[in-house]
Amino acid sequence: MLRYDPKLKKLARGLRKRMTEGERALWSRLRAKQVGGVQFYRQKPIGPYIVDFYCPKARLIIEVDGSQHREKDGEEKDQLRDAYLEKEGLYVMRFNSREVLKETDAVMERIDQVVRERLGK
Helix, strand or coil: CCCECCCHHHHHHHHHHCCCHHHHHHHHHHCCCCCCCCCCEEEEEEECEEEEEEECCCCEEEEEECHHHHCHHHHHHHHHHHHHHHHCCCEEEEEEHHHHHHCHHHHHHHHHHHHHHHHCC
16 A cells, blocks of 8 residues: 555545546546546545545556646656656656546547556456
């Protein structure tokens, strides 16, 4: 089991209640084992971070990025975060919100492909 900062649990619950439009759209397609028959969790604390979506069986993280992630500070924080998560043996996929909303089927195909690869199917 991956460790996390217990202080993040309450914050994660709040984030689940205030998901962005892109996160809600993606969650509707990830929940209830719709992808590869595997469970995804939303707003999951891992280490010092809260990730948007996590699939423990595939050790996969999916992030839905808003415009702040394209700014220099946001990009640097994402690089540090991704490095930490990858060091933990996790694979991180990033999509921007617009991509999730406008190209949902293509995003889902990429996620499904990575899940299958990670599970050796």
